[in-house]
Amino acid sequence: QVRVMDSGGGLVQPGGSLRLSCTTSESILSFNAMGWYRQTPGKQRELVALITNCGDTTYVESAKGRFTISRDNARNRIYLQMNSLTPEDTAIYYCYADRPTTGYWGRGTQVTVSS
Numbered sequence: 880q881v882r883v884m885d886s887g888g889g890l891v892q893p894g895g896s897l898r899l900s901c902t903t904s905e906s907i908l909s910f911n912a913m914g915w916y917r918q919t920p921g922k923q924r925e926l927v928a929l930i931t932n933c934g935d936t937t938y939v940e941s942a943k944g945r946f947t948i949s950r951d952n953a954r955n956r957i958y959l960q961m962n963s964l965t966p967e968d969t970a971i972y973y974c975y976a977d978r979p980t981t982g983y984w985g986r987g988t989q990v991t992v993s994s
Contacts, residue, residue: 881905881983885974888988891964895992899959901974901985907955908932910976915948915959917970917990924973928959941967964992 887899899915907913914929914937928948929937936948947960961968969992974985 881976883974883976883983883985885972885985885988887959888972888990890991890993892994893965893992895964896960896962897964897990899961899972899974899988899990900956901958902954902956903976903983907950907957907976908952910978912977913950913957914975914977916973916975917968918973918987919970927972930957961990964990966992968992 882904883901885899885901887897889897891897912929912931915927916924917927918924925939927939927942928946930948930950938946945961945963948957950957969990971987971989973987976983
C-alpha cells in the first residue's frame with residue numbers, strides 16, 4: 880500500500896510564508912505527477928499546483944506568482960512554497976500522487992492564515 884505523507888502546515892499571519900512538504904513510501908519518480916490540493920468546509924477539493932515527472936507545472940489562478948511547487952528527487956520529496964498568504968488560503972492541504980489507474984492521498988495538513 881502506497882503511503883503519502885504531507886506536512887508543514889501551521890498558523891501564519893497574512894503576508895507570511897509556509898513551505899509544505901510531501902514524501903511517499905515509494906519513489907516519487909514512480910508517479911506520473913504529484914501535486915497539492917486544498918479543501919475548505921463545504922467546498923470541493925481543488926487543485927492548487929501540480930508537477931509532472933518532466934518538471935512541467937500547473938497552478939490554480941489564485942496561486943500564480945505566490946506559490947511554487949518543486950521536487951527533490953534525491954530526497955524523494957515535493958514541496959509547495961507559499962508566499963504572500965491571505966486568509967483565503969486557509970484550508971487543509973493534501974498531497975496527491977498520480978498513477979495512470981489510481982491516485983494516492985496524504986492525510987492533509989492544516990494551513991491557517993490569520994492575524
